[in-house]
Amino acid sequence: MVKVEFLGPIAREAMEVDVKSLAELSKRLFEEESIRPWLEKCAVAVNDVMVKDPNHALKDGDRVSILPPVCGG
Amino acid sequence: MVKVEFLGPIAREAMEVDVKSLAELSKRLFEEESIRPWLEKCAVAVNDVMVKDPNHALKDGDRVSILPPVCGG
Amino acid sequence: MELYNGPLDVKEIFGRWLDEEAKSNYGAYIPFVGTIRAEDGIEALSFDIYEPVLRNWFDAWQARAAERGARVKMAHSIGDVPVHTSSYIAAVFSPRRRVALELIEEFVEDFKANAPIWKYDVIDGKRIYAEDRSTPMEGAGLLASARDEK
Amino acid sequence: MELYNGPLDVKEIFGRWLDEEAKSNYGAYIPFVGTIRAEDGIEALSFDIYEPVLRNWFDAWQARAAERGARVKMAHSIGDVPVHTSSYIAAVFSPRRRVALELIEEFVEDFKANAPIWKYDVIDGKRIYAEDRSTPMEGAGLLASARDEK
Numbered sequence: 506m507v508k509v510e511f512l513g514p515i516a517r518e519a520m521e522v523d524v525k526s527l528a529e530l531s532k533r534l535f536e537e538e539s540i541r542p543w544l545e546k547c548a549v550a551v552n553d554v555m556v557k558d559p560n561h562a563l564k565d566g567d568r569v570s571i572l573p574p575v576c577g578g
Numbered sequence: 579m580v581k582v583e584f585l586g587p588i589a590r591e592a593m594e595v596d597v598k599s600l601a602e603l604s605k606r607l608f609e610e611e612s613i614r615p616w617l618e619k620c621a622v623a624v625n626d627v628m629v630k631d632p633n634h635a636l637k638d639g640d641r642v643s644i645l646p647p648v649c650g651g
Numbered sequence: 652m653e654l655y656n657g658p659l660d661v662k663e664i665f666g667r668w669l670d671e672e673a674k675s676n677y678g679a680y681i682p683f684v685g686t687i688r689a690e691d692g693i694e695a696l697s698f699d700i701y702e703p704v705l706r707n708w709f710d711a712w713q714a715r716a717a718e719r720g721a722r723v724k725m726a727h728s729i730g731d732v733p734v735h736t737s738s739y740i741a742a743v744f745s746p747r748r749r750v751a752l753e754l755i756e757e758f759v760e761d762f763k764a765n766a767p768i769w770k771y772d773v774i775d776g777k778r779i780y781a782e783d784r785s786t787p788m789e790g791a792g793l794l795a796s797a798r799d800e801k
Numbered sequence: 802m803e804l805y806n807g808p809l810d811v812k813e814i815f816g817r818w819l820d821e822e823a824k825s826n827y828g829a830y831i832p833f834v835g836t837i838r839a840e841d842g843i844e845a846l847s848f849d850i851y852e853p854v855l856r857n858w859f860d861a862w863q864a865r866a867a868e869r870g871a872r873v874k875m876a877h878s879i880g881d882v883p884v885h886t887s888s889y890i891a892a893v894f895s896p897r898r899r900v901a902l903e904l905i906e907e908f909v910e911d912f913k914a915n916a917p918i919w920k921y922d923v924i925d926g927k928r929i930y931a932e933d934r935s936t937p938m939e940g941a942g943l944l945a946s947a948r949d950e951k
Contacts, residue, residue, distance in 0.1 A: 512699070512701050512769070513699045513767075513769030513780075514676075514699075514769055514780035514782075515700070515772070526797070527797035528792065528793065528797045529796060530794070530797070531794040531795070531797040531798035532798055533752055534794060535794075535798060543793075543797050544674045544794045544795055545792050546787045546790075546792070546795075547787070547791055547792075547794065548787065548788035548789065548790045548791045549790070549793045550704050551705060553703035553704055554707065555704065555707075555788075555789070555790060556790070556793060557789075557790045557793070559793055559796045559797035559799075560782065560797075563677040570701065570704070570725060571794075572674075572704070572767055572785050572788055572791075573753065573767060573769065573785070574700065574782070574785035574787045574788070574791070575764075575765070575766060575767055575768055575785055575786060575788055576757075576763070576768065576770040576781055576785040576786065577698070577700075577727065577739065577762055577766065577768030577770070578685045578738070578762065578763055578767065578768075578770075578783050578898070582918035584918075585849070585917065585919070586849050586851075586919030586930075587849075587919055587921070587930035594846075594925075595856045600943065600947035601943065601947045601948060601949075602943070603947070604944040604945070604947040604948040605948055607844050607944060608944075608948060610802055612868045617942075617944045617945055618941075618942050618945050619941055619942070620937070620938045620941055620942075620943075620944065621908075621937065621938035621939065621943065622940070622944060623854050624942045625859065626854055626857060628854065628857075628871055628938075628939070628940060628944065629940070629943060630904070630939075630940045632943055632946045632947035632949075633947075636946075643851065643854070644944075645854070645917055645938055645941075646850065646919065646935070647915070647932070647935035647936050647937045647938070647941070648914075648915070648916060648919060648935055648936060648938055649918065649919065649920040649931055649934050649935040649936065650850075650877060650889065650912055650913065650918030650920070651748070651835045651888070651889045651912065651913055651917040651918075651920075661819060662812070662815070662819065665811045665812070665815055665816075666815075666816075669811060669812065669834070673885060674885060676837075676838050676839055676840075676885070677836065678835060678836055678837075678838045679814065679833065679834070679835060679836070680833075680834040680836065681831065681833050681834070681905070682831070682832060682834070683829065683830075683831050683898070683902075684819070684829070684830040684831070684899070685829060686827065686828055686829070686830065687826060687828075688826050688827075688828045688896065689826055690826075691840075735823060735824060735826070746838065746933045748833070748835070748909060748913075751833075752833075752905070752906045752909065752910075755831070755902070755905075756902045756906070758901075759898060763898075
């Protein structure tokens with residue numbers, strides 16, 4: 506299982522999903538109406554490392570963070 | 579008479595000269611061996627205002643400052 | 652990297668950083684202090700931070716600064732920060748002024764674009780996500796493009 | 802604009818400037834602190850300043866900053882400043898970060914090129930003009946070209 510956390514303003518509890526890739530995770534998240542509008546604008550970290558490759562594989566125990574648009578300072 | 583002051587590292591007392599223009603002042607200063615090597619590198623202020631025009635006229639009582647290369651900070 | 656609940660003690664942080672590097676032989680120290688402006692009727696801004704990714708971002712910056720003989724420091728607030736108090740200090744120490752001036756600009760701009768921090772206006776005690784001033788991070792949209800992969 | 806004999810009290814100046822603008826609603830405060838590096842066997846640097854022209858230069862900068870909604874401040878030392886102490890602080894206050902980042906760079910670079918300040922290395926108690934690090938001011942060579950006028 507992979508744990509998915511939604512950061513900052515995305516009002517959504519963390520969830521556990523059974524997926525093997527970002528592609529699978531993406532399909533799963535696009536099914537949820539409360540999450541779908543965020544996805545185009547969000548970046549992704551796996552185990553706290555930012556990911557740029559859409560083919561990135563996921564393995565059991567991975568922690569995926571969904572990061573919406575930022576504004577520090 | 580015009581008063582001429584030499585600033586910073588130029589080891590020279592102020593002098594009073596009877597000149598009507600920067601051109602005349604320049605000829606007068608180039609005569610002095612201790613000043614000559616500085617002149618190419620120096621900027622000029624008249625009555626504490628920086629001057630850019632080589633035709634700038636001088637009048638009685640003007641104060642001319644000779645400013646060698648700078649390095650603040 | 653320092654995180655605080657609420658407004659920063661700007662003088663304490665500035666002075667402590669100065670003291671920390673007093674013998675490091677840096678010629679230039681440039682802090683950037685960010686203060687909450689009174690505008691649009693807000694009483695405060697509020698911040699969420701995702702610390703693990705922020706720490707990785709900061710450590711990568713420290714390595715980047717070290718390649719140029721410099722050091723970076725930063726402090727940021729978590730939670731509510733009232734108007735006219737400060738939420739952010741970034742600083743560069745460098746032997747020479749040119750590198751310091753270039754780095755402080757790059758560091759602050761990259762921070763704005765890529766530090767995992769979310770900002771909220773606080774109006775009548777309510778937190779409202781500052782969506783219009785927020786920027787998608789580098790690599791945003793990955794999930795949308797991943798959906799098109801096999 | 803503030804001139805001091807000997808090293809600057811950096812914390813006092815930084816904190817006082819912060820307090821002076823605490824209610825001005827600026828969002829960005831960027832000071833640049835210049836500190837004397839130990840190098841080439843110097844024990845101190847020493848400075849001469851021609852204050853009337855420096856004041857005109859600073860006032861022109863204040864007007865230029867005001868056109869962009871910003872404010873500048875500066876402090877500099879006169880006379881000897883030992884290594885690891887500070888001789889120079891320049892600062893910009895601005896509503897927004899972009900203008901502050903641009904102005905601090907322009908302000909510090911123009912200061913280096915055009916502020917009427919002369920620097921000396923102090924070695925074995927002797928003052929030696931730092932000729933190789935000094936720059937002719939804008940308009941330098943005027944007397945050489947004036948000689949060619951009628």
